Every structure is written in structure tokens, then in C-alpha cells.
Amino acid sequence: MTAVVQAAAPAVTELVRPGFLMRLVRRPMGAIGLGMLVVAVAVALFAAFLAPYDPYVHAHVTIEDVYQSPTAAHLLGTDDGGNDVLSALIYGARVSLIVGFAASLMTVLIGGTIGLVAGYRGGGVSTVLMRFTDFVLVIPDLALQIVIVAILGPSLLNIILVIGGLGWTSAARLVRSQTLSVRERMFVLRARAIGAGDLHIVGRHVLPQILPLMLATMVLAVSLAILAESSLAFIGLGDPTVISWGQMLNFAFSRGAVSAGAWWALLPPGFAIVWVVLGTTLLGTALEDVLNPRLKRHHLERDRSIRITEPEGMGWLRVEPQHADSPLLRVRGLTVEFDAPGGGLRAVHDVSFDVRPGETVGLVGESACGKTTTVLGLLRLLPPGGRVTSGQVLFDGEDLMALSERDLRSVRGKRAAIVFQGAMSALNPVHRVGDQVAEVIRIHEPAVGRRVAEQRARDLLERVGIGRKRYGDYPHEYSGGMRQRAMIAMALACRPDLIVADEPTTALDVMIQAQILELLAGLSREFGMATILVTHDLGVVAQVCDRVVVMYGGRVVEDAATPRLFADPQHPYTKLLLASFPDVLHPERPLQSIPGSPPRLDAMPAGCPFAPRCPAVFDRCLTFKPPAFDLGDGRRAACLLVEPTHRPPESIHAHG
Amino acid sequence: MVEPVIVAEDLVMHFRGRRSLADTVRRRPAPPIQALAGVSFGVAPGEVLALVGESGCGKTTTANLLMGLLTPTAGRVVLEGRPISGRSRQELARMRREMQMIFQDPYESLNPRMRVADVVAEPLRVHRVATSPADERERVSRALTQAGLAPAQVYLHRYPFELSGGQRQRVVAAAALALEPRVLIADEPVSMLDVSIRAEILNLLRSLATDQRIAVVMITHDLSTVAAYADRIAVMYLGRIVEIGHARRILADPQHPYTRALLSVVPVPDPSARRRPQVLAGETPDPARVPTGCRFHPRCPVALDRCETDDPALITIGEDHAAACVLVEGGGRLPPTPAG
Numbered sequence: 001m002t003a004v005v006q007a008a009a010p011a012v013t014e015l016v017r018p019g020f021l022m023r024l025v026r027r028p029m030g031a032i033g034l035g036m037l038v039v040a041v042a043v044a045l046f047a048a049f050l051a052p053y054d055p056y057v058h059a060h061v062t063i064e065d066v067y068q069s070p071t072a073a074h075l076l077g078t079d080d081g082g083n084d085v086l087s088a089l090i091y092g093a094r095v096s097l098i099v100g101f102a103a104s105l106m107t108v109l110i111g112g113t114i115g116l117v118a119g120y121r122g123g124g125v126s127t128v129l130m131r132f133t134d135f136v137l138v139i140p141d142l143a144l145q146i147v148i149v150a151i152l153g154p155s156l157l158n159i160i161l162v163i164g165g166l167g168w169t170s171a172a173r174l175v176r177s178q179t180l181s182v183r184e185r186m187f188v189l190r191a192r193a194i195g196a197g198d199l200h201i202v203g204r205h206v207l208p209q210i211l212p213l214m215l216a217t218m219v220l221a222v223s224l225a226i227l228a229e230s231s232l233a234f235i236g237l238g239d240p241t242v243i244s245w246g247q248m249l250n251f252a253f254s255r256g257a258v259s260a261g262a263w264w265a266l267l268p269p270g271f272a273i274v275w276v277v278l279g280t281t282l283l284g285t286a287l288e289d290v291l292n293p294r295l296k297r298h299h300l301e302r303d304r305s306i307r308i309t310e311p312e313g314m315g316w317l318r319v320e321p322q323h324a325d326s327p328l329l330r331v332r333g334l335t336v337e338f339d340a341p342g343g344g345l346r347a348v349h350d351v352s353f354d355v356r357p358g359e360t361v362g363l364v365g366e367s368a369c370g371k372t373t374t375v376l377g378l379l380r381l382l383p384p385g386g387r388v389t390s391g392q393v394l395f396d397g398e399d400l401m402a403l404s405e406r407d408l409r410s411v412r413g414k415r416a417a418i419v420f421q422g423a424m425s426a427l428n429p430v431h432r433v434g435d436q437v438a439e440v441i442r443i444h445e446p447a448v449g450r451r452v453a454e455q456r457a458r459d460l461l462e463r464v465g466i467g468r469k470r471y472g473d474y475p476h477e478y479s480g481g482m483r484q485r486a487m488i489a490m491a492l493a494c495r496p497d498l499i500v501a502d503e504p505t506t507a508l509d510v511m512i513q514a515q516i517l518e519l520l521a522g523l524s525r526e527f528g529m530a531t532i533l534v535t536h537d538l539g540v541v542a543q544v545c546d547r548v549v550v551m552y553g554g555r556v557v558e559d560a561a562t563p564r565l566f567a568d569p570q571h572p573y574t575k576l577l578l579a580s581f582p583d584v585l586h587p588e589r590p591l592q593s594i595p596g597s598p599p600r601l602d603a604m605p606a607g608c609p610f611a612p613r614c615p616a617v618f619d620r621c622l623t624f625k626p627p628a629f630d631l632g633d634g635r636r637a638a639c640l641l642v643e644p645t646h647r648p649p650e651s652i653h654a655h656g
Numbered sequence: 657m658v659e660p661v662i663v664a665e666d667l668v669m670h671f672r673g674r675r676s677l678a679d680t681v682r683r684r685p686a687p688p689i690q691a692l693a694g695v696s697f698g699v700a701p702g703e704v705l706a707l708v709g710e711s712g713c714g715k716t717t718t719a720n721l722l723m724g725l726l727t728p729t730a731g732r733v734v735l736e737g738r739p740i741s742g743r744s745r746q747e748l749a750r751m752r753r754e755m756q757m758i759f760q761d762p763y764e765s766l767n768p769r770m771r772v773a774d775v776v777a778e779p780l781r782v783h784r785v786a787t788s789p790a791d792e793r794e795r796v797s798r799a800l801t802q803a804g805l806a807p808a809q810v811y812l813h814r815y816p817f818e819l820s821g822g823q824r825q826r827v828v829a830a831a832a833l834a835l836e837p838r839v840l841i842a843d844e845p846v847s848m849l850d851v852s853i854r855a856e857i858l859n860l861l862r863s864l865a866t867d868q869r870i871a872v873v874m875i876t877h878d879l880s881t882v883a884a885y886a887d888r889i890a891v892m893y894l895g896r897i898v899e900i901g902h903a904r905r906i907l908a909d910p911q912h913p914y915t916r917a918l919l920s921v922v923p924v925p926d927p928s929a930r931r932r933p934q935v936l937a938g939e940t941p942d943p944a945r946v947p948t949g950c951r952f953h954p955r956c957p958v959a960l961d962r963c964e965t966d967d968p969a970l971i972t973i974g975e976d977h978a979a980a981c982v983l984v985e986g987g988g989r990l991p992p993t994p995a996g
Binding site: 187190194195197204208209366367479480481509510512515536537538540541542543563566576581582583587589590591592594 | 710711723725749752753756757759760761764765766767769770778779782783820821822828831835850851852853854855856858859877878879880881883884903904907917918919921922923924925926927928929930931933935936937939940
């Protein structure tokens with residue numbers, strides 16, 4: 001047991017570290033809830049000092065003292081026994097809070113243990129425990145509480161035991177589901193592989209992850225327990241020897257406060273109950289928010305705030321829409337920023353490239369180099385907080401950045417479609433795959449009838465190699481490769497001129513990857529579609545792309561036709577990237593890795609973003625951001641070494 | 657030849673399958689999921705063996721069996737001459753120290769609330785290896801240095817989120833190395849890492865084998881990452897090893913049609929070498945419904961009639977090279993792939 005307690009320590013420090021309280025209080029709900037609860041607890045603690053009278057000491061009362069309306073001596077009047085309501089209210093806080101906290105602690109201990117054991121052990125143990133939980137859950141709590149308290153006698157301890165002993169079910173279910181997900185995490189598996197025992201794993205790895213949830217659950221349970229105690233007391237099953245808010249209500253109702261018009265005996269305890277319940281609920285909700293941040297919203301929301309300012313930097317010259325002719329897509333000076341405390345973070349900086357009809361362009365780079373943000377930006381699909389701050393995206397001569405959201409929708413999906421990496425999350429699990437394909441057709445071509453759309457969807461499934469018969473299957477009945485095919489079918493639904501494929505094969509096996517790439521290449525030939533392929537796989541690029549745009553730190557560092565880029569890379573980053581990529585045909589070639597990490601958005605180097613990792617860095621690189629120099633033949637590189645006026649410099653430090 | 661430190665002997669692993677409605681109606685038991693159907697190999701100290709195959713081929717099941725995390729339906733794992741099953745509790749704990757594992761996802765396999773020093777010390781504490789706090793610190797520093805995180809003091813007090821992907825995977829490696837294991841099982845150690853830092857982790861594994869004489873089993877779906885780093889390759893398909901042997905030899909001259917197809921679809925970073933990939937139709941069959949005969953025959957581009965009934969065993973075809981295909985029986989060679 002000590003091991004468990006000791007092991008839980010990091011989580012506790014997590015809870016009490018200074019940032020935690022700040023984060024909690026910064027939320028209005030957290031600040032208000034915490035404040036309300038602190039007031040209630042302070043009142044309970046200092047009842048002896050705050051209350052004008054001691055309600056447990058019965059003074060001599062006369063009939064005139066009963067239900068006296070509020071006066072200076074009795075700020076909230078008197079009750080049926082002629083006692084001061086305010087004092088009873090203050091002392092009542094003690095009982096109500098003790099019941100609330102004790103019962104909720106019990107709830108979390110019982111529910112937590114059952115949920116933890118059920119979630120961690122799984123199998124038969126879990127089945128038995130969870131069926132038992134379900135059984136307890138369906139018992140009408142109040143009815144059973146009444147029966148038990150009536151039998152055991154209404155003492156404070158019995159009331160706590162009854163409330164705690166019946167209220168743990170939701171905590172058990174919550175903790176179990178959380179435990180299940182933690183148990184599946186890799187670091188738990190790793191701990192098992194190390195040879196750690198169950199007690200160690202639970203104490204060190206599982207419990208710290210679910211403790212925040214348990215804390216939030218406990219705070220929420222306080223309000224439920226106080227309500228339960230009040231209900232019990234209200235129907236006369238409270239502990240008669242102590243004063244609680246429920247008890248006050250009970251006496252007031254049963255002893256004629258209503259007919260006496262003594263609202264002061266009824267409203268204050270009711271208000272007090274509402275106060276504490278509201279406070280704990282607010283605090284509990286805020287705690288859940290702070291400790292258990294939910295998944296962020298899906299990143300595919302439309303970009304609400306496009307602010308076009310004059311392009312800066314040294315991108316290609318702006319193109320007048322009427323002069324745009326041969327390329328299908330011209331991206332010019334695209335710049336994307338994300339909101340962040342302390343100003344916008346620039347994720348994509350002055351990106352320009354062209355895509356001609358039927359051409360396949362690869363967008364490559366390490367993770368977080370801005371390639372996905374670029375394609376989301378050019379279709380204005382950025383997540384909340386992200387926006388295109390400057391640049392032009394001319395699609396078939398039309399500036400997508402200047403279109404209304406409504407006009408843009410007719411372009412997106414219909415003329416330019418996007419295929420994402422996570423095909424499972426992009427398909428709706430509760431609809432048949434075929435219907436989802438048909439839906440895309442009907443959204444973009446409302447004139448098409450249901451029957452025709454379904455027929456076309458079946459044809460599309462056939463074309464991408466899934467087969468007409470699988471129209472009615474649900475996404476979970478598809479394999480990973482088939483889901484990606486279904487995504488491609490949806491993208492093809494309206495015969496787009498451009499397909500943007502964001503890491504379409506990354507999570508797939510090589511053989512399935514080969515099938516998907518073959519499919520995309522075939523479709524591109526068949527329909528003359530242009531493709532933008534976002535990938536980190538240089539092998540894929542070499543095999544299927546006509547042009548390559550290499551990105552680093554949110555910028556284009558090199559752009560060339562595929563054969564030239566691989567044969568004669570100009571930018572040091574491209575060279576290193578190529579040297580790091582394995583070639584199964586040449587296993588004897590030693591692989592290099594690029595030292596260091598890509599720059600973080602909030603810590604971009606002042607000069608060339610690659611300078612800190614560059615083996616050919618020299619003094620000017622540290623202060624000057626090189627623009628993309630045109631090297632002729634549609635080839636560009638953003639490196640001072642290829643600057644037309646450049647003369648070989650003295651290297652300031654020689655790497656390896 | 658050096659004695660192998662770990663040997664898999666004819667490992668078979670069946671999982672209980674889901675009973676379909678038809679099975680229930682006909683009162684048939686659910687067909688078992690045949691994750692592994694007789695897998696044998698050995699790994700010598702200082703050797704890197706790559707288990708290569710697509711998802712569902714049984715490579716992760718093999719790893720879990722080697723680690724003793726699963727009990728095989730048949731067959732056994734032998735570590736240093738003694739089977740790992742039927743050991744006493746203490747022997748089992750001892751055995752766990754000899755074998756360590758590195759996982760695929762360095763972002764997931766580190767507890768986000770633990771500092772590097774605690775992550776690396778955890779296995780020492782679990783096995784009560786360190787004799788004193790000073791000894792523990794010493795061992796932790798040594799493991800971090802071995803994993804290429806030097807000087808160790810810089811990293812001790814960092815949290816995982818403060819490290820890059822490559823550094824995280826090095827921390828995982830250091831935690832595995834702290835117990836000075838003789839066998840290291842690396843399950844897709846680089847597939848979640850950026851290409852630019854894969855080489856450093858692969859180089860690390862390679863040098864652990866060469867310099868520390870650790871036997872490394874590397875599990876991967878990607879032939880190109882193992883090409884330069886593995887001594888031997890075992891290609892798996894649907895619960896079997898279909899080809900095994902010297903890595904360079906297999907890459908240069910694959911003798912099983914599946915190996916050949918798998919090799920042909922690996923994208924090569926050389927546009928001048930655009931190859932005609934031999935893309936197999938369909939997907940790996942459901943391991944609950946393994947085809948009769950050779951399990952690869954429904955997708956095999958060179959299958960013969962007898963492949964539907966004959967289930968070929970591994971046939972030695974050269975020095976440290978064996979393939980399970982009827983076409984290489986009796987000294988035959990795999991015919992060139994028909995142009996497709």
C-alpha cells in the first residue's frame with residue numbers, strides 16, 4: 001500500500017504545482033465555484049464565531065418567539081422552536097458539508113477501486129464487477145436509502161454510509177473506461193515488458209493518469225451527496241440530534257412554516273443547498289476541463305477570418321488573375337499564421353509554387369515543416385485559430401482567397417478534392433460507406449437524384465477497387481487500405497481537376513501503399529487530374545511525382561523537377577534529406593541523420609531557418625533569410641550558396 | 657558459428673476467434689485465429705535479425721512470445737539454452753532482465769509524468785538491481801551514455817515533452833539497456849520517427865549489437881530501413897517465415913515470390929530507377945481463414961496447381977538462405993516474374 005501512495009506522488013505534485021491553481025482560477029467557472037465553496041467551508045469552520053447564537057443550546061422560549069420575522073436580534077427570524085434561523089443555517093453548513101465530503105470520498109474510494117480493478121484486470125473480473133455496478137445503478141437510490149436508514153436508524157454515520165454506499169456507480173464506470181484506455185497505452189506495455197508487477201504498474205503508471213479524473217468526480221459527487229442528505233432529512237430521516245439544511249427544511253415544512261407565512265425559515269436553507277451544489281458543480285466542471293483536456297476540435301473547420309494584407313517577403317510577383325493561363329493552380333506568397341498568446345505564430349511563410357493540369361507535385365519535408373498547413377491553407381480549411389494572412393491562390397484563374405465562403409464551397413470537393421491520412425476518422429462510422437460517397441455527389445450536384453447518385457457511387461467504388469457489393473458496408477468492416485480507397489472514391493465523386501492527398505499512404509503497409517499509389521497514378525492519367533501529394537517519403541516522391549517542392553520551417557527551400565532534384569540537389573537541406581533516406585537497392589550506402597530538430601514556430605532563427613543544422617552555414621546565414629533564387633529551368637532554391645552573386649565564403653564552423 | 661542466445665522453436669499461436677452467426681447456428685466452434693503457424697529462428701550475440709512483413713503476418717505476436725508476454729499454443733522459446741516457460745518466479749524475473757524491448761512510438765511509450773532519470777531507473781527499481789542510490793545513479797548515467805545521450809546529467813531531469821523524437825527513442829533504449837540485457841527486441845523502432853533521424857536510432861541498435869554483443873530482433877514492415885542494418889532477414893507472411901537468411905543475399909536475390917513482390921514495391925529514392933512494381937492484388941487473408949496448401953498461393957503470380965494442396969516447408973537453397981516455395985525444391989530457382 002505504501003508503494004501505491006508513494007507512487008501517486010508525482011500526480012499530486014502535478015495537482016498542486018503553481019500553474020494548476022492559476023489555470024483553474026483563470027476559468028470563470030473555476031474561480032466562481034472555488035470561491036463559493038471556500039465561503040461555505042469557512043462558514044462551517046468558523047461557525048462558533050459567526051453564529052450569533054448556539055443552536056445546540058436551547059434557550060427558554062415562549063410562544064412569541066416562534067416564527068418571528070427577521071429583526072436586528074434575529075437577522076433571519078426564528079424557526080418553529082423559536083431558535084435563530086441564521087445560527088442554525090451556519091451550524092447546518094457543518095453537517096451538510098461533512099456528509100457531502102465524507103460520502104463523496106467514500107463514493108470515489110469504492111467506485112475508484114472497482115473501476116480500477118475492472119478496467120485493469122478485464123475479462124471475467126471486469127464482467128462480474130461491472131454487472132454488479134449495473135445492478136446497483138438501477139436500484140432507485142432514494143427508495144433504498146429510505147429503507148436502509150429507516151432500518152438502521154437515522155444517525156449521521158448511517159446516512160453517510162448509505163449515500164456513499166449507493167452513489168459510487170458512475171465513478172466506477174468513469175474510472176473503468178479511463179483505466180481501459182490508459183492500460184492500452186504503450187508506456188504501460190513497456191512497463192510490463194520491463195517485468196514490472198501489477199501493483200507497480202497501477203501505482204506508477206495507471207493511477208497518476210486517472211487521479212485527476214477521480215478528483216473531478218469527487219467534487220461533483222459532493223453536490224449529489226448534499227442533495228441526497230437534504231432529501232433524506234426532508235422526509236424525516238435525518239439525524240434528529242444534529243442540524244442540517246435538509247433538517248431545517250423538514251422542520252419548517254412539517255411544523256407550519258408555510259401556513260405561518262414564515263418564508264425566512266424556508267428560503268435560507270434552500271438557498272444554502274443551492275449555493276453549495278452550484279459551487280461544487282462549477283468547480284468540478286472546471287476541474288475536469290483543466291485536468292482532462294478533451295480532444296481538440298476537429299481540425300477541419302472552415303477558416304472564418306481571412307485577412308489579406310499586402311504580401312511581404314520576396315515571393316514571386318503577384319499575378320493578375322486575367323493573365324493566369326497555363327498552370328491549374330498558382331500559389332503565390334501564401335502565408336499562414338496561428339493565434340498564440342503574445343502574437344501570431346507564422347507556420348507557413350511566403351510559399352509559392354505551381355501545379356499544371358495532369359501534373360503530380362510532391363510537397364515534402366520533415367514533420368511540422370508546414371506542408372499540411374500549406375495545403376489546408378490554400379483550400380481555406382485551416383483549423384480554428386489559423387488564418388491566411390497574405391498571398392494568392394489562383395485556381396484556374398480564380399483567386400480562392402478572394403472568393404466568398406459560398407463560392408469557395410463549390411470549388412472545394414467539386415473541382416479540388418482532398419484526401420486525408422487518417423481515413424478512419426474521416427469516414428463517419430455510423431453511415432454506410434456507399435451512402436457517404438453518394439452524399440458527396442448530391443451535395444455538389446443537387447440536381448442528381450438519389451438513385452443516380454447511388455449508382456454513380458457504386459461505379460466509383462468499383463473504379464477504386466473496392467467493388468460494387470461493398471456499398472452497404474460500414475467503415476469498420478473495411479480494412480485500412482479499403483478505407484483509403486473509399487476516401488479516394490469520395491474525392492473523385494465530382495471529377496475534380498485537382499486532388500490534394502495528404503500523406504495518403506503513411507499508415508498503410510507497403511503493398512497496400514503500392515496499390516493506392518498505382519490507383520492514384522491511373523486515375524490521374526485517366527482523368528487528366530493534377531495531384532498535390534504531401535508526403536515525407538522521398539521514395540514515393542521519386543516514383544510518382546513530376547515536380548518536388550521541399551519545405552523547411554514553413555518555407556519552400558527548393559523546388560525542381562523530380563529527376564533534377566534527385567540528381568543534383570542545390571539546398572543543403574535537400575542534400576541531407578536525400579542522404580538520410582534508405583535505398584533498398586543500395587544497402588551498402590551509409591545513411592546519415594540530420595543533427596538537431598526542425599525549428600519550433602515560436603523560436604524561428606533570425607536568419608535562414610536551416611542555419612542551426614546546416615553543415616555549410618556561414619555568417620550571413622545567421623542574419624539573412626534567403627529568398628528563393630530562380631536558377632532557371634523552373635528551378636528555385638532558398639540558399640545563399642546559390643545566390644547568383646554568391647562567392648564561396650569562409651565557413652564559420654565546419655560540421656563533420 | 658556462435659551459439660544463438662535466443663531461439664524460437666516451431667512457435668504456434670492460436671487466438672480464440674469470434675463465433676459468427678452461421679457457426680453458432682451449426683453449433684461449430686469459432687475458427688481459431690492462427691497468428692503463428694510454426695516459426696523457428698535463432699539470434700546469436702552481436703547479430704541483428706529483422707522480422708519483416710505486413711500487418712497481420714505475426715511479427716508482433718512473435719515478439720510478444722519471445723518476451724514471454726504471451727504463452728505459445730505450441731513450440732517454445734529458449735533463452736540461453738533453457739526454455740522460458742516453466743520457470744520459477746525468480747527465474748522469470750531474472751529472465752526479464754536478460755530481454756528488453758523497444759517500442760514503436762517514442763511519444764506513447766514514455767509516461768509523460770516521469771522524468772528521464774526515473775524512466776531509466778524504473779527497471780532497476782523493479783528488479784532491485786542497484787545496491788545503493790549512488791550505484792543507481794551510476795547505472796542510469798551509463799545507460800544514457802550508451803544510448804547516446806551524453807553527458808547524461810543534461811537529460812536526467814527533463815520530461816519527455818522536452819525531448820525530440822530521436823532523444824525520446826534513445827531514452828526508451830537507455831531504459832532497456834539499464835538492465836544490461838543480452839537480447840533486445842525492437843518493435844518498429846523508427847517507423848514513427850522522421851526519416852531525417854531514423855539513421856541515428858538504427859546506427860545505435862547496430863552498434864549495440866556489434867559493440868555490446870547484444871542479440872537484436874528488429875521488427876519492421878519496411879525492408880528499406882533494415883537493408884543496411886540487419887545481418888539476417890526473416891520475411892513473414894500469414895504466420896509463417898517464408899524466407900530467411902543473410903540480409904544482403906536475400907535483398908539481392910529473393911527466392912520466394914512474396915519476398916520478391918515485397919521488395920519490388922519498396923519505393924526507391926531514385927527517379928531514374930523507376931521500377932515496375934509487382935503489386936499483388938488484394939490484401940493479406942484473414943488469419944482465421946488461412947488458405948489451403950501454400951498460404952501465399954491465392955496471391956502468388958507464379959503459383960502452380962500443386963500449390964493449392966502442398967504446404968512447402970523452408971528449403972535450404974544456399975549458405976544461410978532458405979525459402980518456403982515448391983519452385984525452389986531440389987535445387988530449383990524462382991523463375992523470373994512474368995511481365996504483368
